[in-house]
Amino acid sequence: MRYLVSFLILALLCTAAPALAVEGLVTGTGDPAQDVANVQVALDKGGTVHLRGTFDFGAEGRVKITRNVRILGQADGSGQPLTTINGGSWTLYAPLPHDDAPPAGTGPIIAVRSLHFDGARGTPLHFAHAGGLEVVGCEVENVIPQESAIEWNDGDKLSVQAGIVIGNRLVHPKEPLKGAVTGTLLIAENRFYMINDHPDMVAGFGVLADWTTGAEMTVRDNIVTRASRNGIEVLDNALDGKGRGTIVIRGNRIATDDEGIEYPHKFGPNGIVAGWYFDTTGGVDFGRNNRISITGNRIEGRGENSTGLLLYANDLVVTCNDVIMAGGDGARGIVQTGSRGFFANNRVRGKANYALYCYPFEALSATANTFAWTDLGLFTGSRGQALLGGKVNVVVGSVPSLIDKGQGNRVVETEPCSLPEADPEGESWEPAE
Numbered sequence: 001m002r003y004l005v006s007f008l009i010l011a012l013l014c015t016a017a018p019a020l021a022v023e024g025l026v027t028g029t030g031d032p033a034q035d036v037a038n039v040q041v042a043l044d045k046g047g048t049v050h051l052r053g054t055f056d057f058g059a060e061g062r063v064k065i066t067r068n069v070r071i072l073g074q075a076d077g078s079g080q081p082l083t084t085i086n087g088g089s090w091t092l093y094a095p096l097p098h099d100d101a102p103p104a105g106t107g108p109i110i111a112v113r114s115l116h117f118d119g120a121r122g123t124p125l126h127f128a129h130a131g132g133l134e135v136v137g138c139e140v141e142n143v144i145p146q147e148s149a150i151e152w153n154d155g156d157k158l159s160v161q162a163g164i165v166i167g168n169r170l171v172h173p174k175e176p177l178k179g180a181v182t183g184t185l186l187i188a189e190n191r192f193y194m195i196n197d198h199p200d201m202v203a204g205f206g207v208l209a210d211w212t213t214g215a216e217m218t219v220r221d222n223i224v225t226r227a228s229r230n231g232i233e234v235l236d237n238a239l240d241g242k243g244r245g246t247i248v249i250r251g252n253r254i255a256t257d258d259e260g261i262e263y264p265h266k267f268g269p270n271g272i273v274a275g276w277y278f279d280t281t282g283g284v285d286f287g288r289n290n291r292i293s294i295t296g297n298r299i300e301g302r303g304e305n306s307t308g309l310l311l312y313a314n315d316l317v318v319t320c321n322d323v324i325m326a327g328g329d330g331a332r333g334i335v336q337t338g339s340r341g342f343f344a345n346n347r348v349r350g351k352a353n354y355a356l357y358c359y360p361f362e363a364l365s366a367t368a369n370t371f372a373w374t375d376l377g378l379f380t381g382s383r384g385q386a387l388l389g390g391k392v393n394v395v396v397g398s399v400p401s402l403i404d405k406g407q408g409n410r411v412v413e414t415e416p417c418s419l420p421e422a423d424p425e426g427e428s429w430e431p432a433e
Contacts, residue, residue, distance in 0.1 A: 024049045032058030032087070039063050048072065051115065057088035059121065065094040065110055073114035073138075079189070081139055089121035089146070094282040096129045096168060102177040106131035109183065113137050122146030123208075124166040128171050132183035135164060141193040145202045149173050152203075152263045159202045163224070164193030166209040167237075176211030176236060185209070185217040187370025191225045197259045199228035199269070206254070207232045210278075215290075221251040222307040228260040230273045231299070235422045236310070245290040249274065267307050267330065271299030271323070273340060275313030280362040283313035283338055293317040301352070304328035306346070307335050312364060316341040325379075327351035333379070337361035339390070341369040349378035354401075358406075359389035366390025366406070373397040374415050 024042040029035055035055040042049040046067035047339040052074055071092065073083030085091055094110060097103050107129035111333065116139045117124035124140055127133055140163040150158040150173045164187060168180045176237060192206035206224030209217065215237060224231040230253035239245040249272060260269030265276075274292055276283035283289055292313060299321065308323035316338060323333045325348065333348035333355040348355035355376050360366045367390045374397060376385050385401040392408040400413060 005055045012328075013220055023047060028055035028084075029053060029125045030056050031210050032056050032061050036037045036063060037411060042199065043067070043069055043071070044292075048155075050074075050390050051083045051085075053081075053083065055085045056260055057085060057091055057120075059087060059089065061088045062090050062093050062159075065108055067341070070111040071112075071113070071115070073116070075114040075137060078115075079137055081114040081137060083114065084116040084118060085120075085124065087120060088117075088124060090126040091117060091120045091124040092126070094127040094129050096171060096177065096180060099168075099171045102179055103129055110134070111136075115139075118142050120146065120299075122160060122170075123162040123165045126170070127164075127166050127285075128168050128180060130166070130181045130183065131184070132185075133166065134186045134355040135190060135372060136188045137190065139191045140164070140192075143194065143196075145196055145198075145204075149362050152266075152380060158263060159198055160205075161194060161202050161228075162205040162208045163190070164207055164209075165205075167206065167211040169308035172184045175432070176213075176238070178306045180214050181212040182214045182215070182240065183210070185215050187217075188221055188389035192222065193226065194224065194228070195226040195257070196228060197327060199226075199259050200261055203261050203263060204228035204269070205230050205233055207234070207287075209233065210235045210237070212237045214238070214242070214244040216244070216246050219252065220248065222253070224252065224254045226255065226257045226270040226346045228257045228269050229263070230268065230270045231256060231348065232272045232274075234272075234274045234292075236279060236282060237276045237290045239283060247274070247290050249294045251290070251295045252297045254297065256302050256306050258302045260303055260306075263296075264278050267305050267310065267332075269303050270307045270310050271301055272297060272308070273310045273312075275311050275316070275404045276364075277312050280312060284363050289313055289315065291317075292317065294321060295319045296321065298322045298324075300324045300326070301331055301333075302326045303331070310339070311336050312338060314338040314340050314364070316352065318343045319345055320347045323348045323355075325352035327348035327382075329353070329382070332357045335359070336369055337364040337366055339367040339369065342369065342372075344372040344373070345375075347375035347378075351380040351382065353383045354381055354385065354387050355379045356386035356395075357394055359387065369393045371395045374399070
């Protein structure tokens with residue numbers, strides 16, 4: 001029996017050997033030439049790569065991710081990353097096989113955890129091709145704005161700064177490439193500090209996730225500070241051919257910059273922007289429109305034209321968000337352009353033009369939304385508390401200052417209620433004769 005046990009242990013060790021062989025450890029040297037090369041060699045092997053210490057990627061250093069890989073930094077007891085990567089340009093980059101064509105196959109499955117990025121150009125985390133992605137517990141600061149291929153003002157190129165970019169928006173800005181990013185996507189518990197010196201000239205984002213296909217995306221419990229365009233942007237993400245795709249945005253803490261770039265329109269900087277903007281017909285197409293829920297986020301809109309929640313899709317569920325507005329002349333708390341949305345127990349406070357603004361936009365008709373029990377007790381509307389411009393929308397609860405520019409809209413003034421106990425003690429129920 002003893003020999004049998006020894007044989008089994010040896011067999012198990014031999015079986016585990018291939019998995020252990022792909023575990024890699026890379027320690028930072030502070031020399032860009034060595035650090036970039038060492039990390040690239042480890043990523044090319046795939047598997048799990050542990051990064052330790054401080055790495056210097058210089059001004060242009062970049063590593064490409066083309067294989068399934070887990071990139072793990074070191075964290076302290078409170079979850080703060082101890083592993084630092086200084087510099088780089090698109091520092092960790094998962095490229096498309098071809099920048100101008102949809103990929104033939106699914107991209108790599110990638111995990112990035114517990115890394116601190118300081119001073120990257122453009123963005124330190126760029127995933128244009130992925131079959132699954134997890135970015136958790138990272139910190140990003142001092143991102144240097146970088147000119148992109150996107151034209152915005154008389155042929156000028158748009159300067160972009162982002163904590164993380166998901167999708168082909170920057171590498172192929174003309175249109176989404178089907179299947180470029182798909183699978184399960186988790187962006188959680190990260191800190192994106194996005195301040196820049198020229199917020200009126202830079203499109204700054206904490207999370208920029210556009211043009212995925214069939215993605216099950218969750219963006220939760222992140223901190224985004226001073227983004228000059230959108231704290232979290234999740235736009236034009238399509239269902240796949242089997243109807244797969246959901247988006248959950250919850251528990252994030254966002255504070256916009258005081259001013260922002262007027263691209264693609266003057267409203268900004270904004271907290272959360274979600275739905276379909278580049279092709280608004282996707283937001284009304286049940287076969288393309290991803291199911292989106294937005295809940296439990298806290299947003300501070302600090303700009304003159306900021307919007308807390310700027311939404312472009314049908315069938316949204318938006319609950320329990322806390323929106324604080326700083327009183328800008330063009331500011332709005334929650335904007336809904338789509339239809340059949342369910343909004344409940346949100347709170348808008350501070351000052352803005354309106355707390356609720358429901359109005360059609362292009363293919364989106366702002367019809368049959370329900371806004372239930374929005375807490376406006378600490379809100380001052382410079383023009384009103386709510387404006388309804390669509391059709392047959394319902395506001396449940398008290399809204400003393402409502403402007404109705406649509407058709408068939410109504411207010412049902414009823415307080416939130418709670419049911420009695422199902423089986424009260426000491427009481428009996430007899431049917432009425």
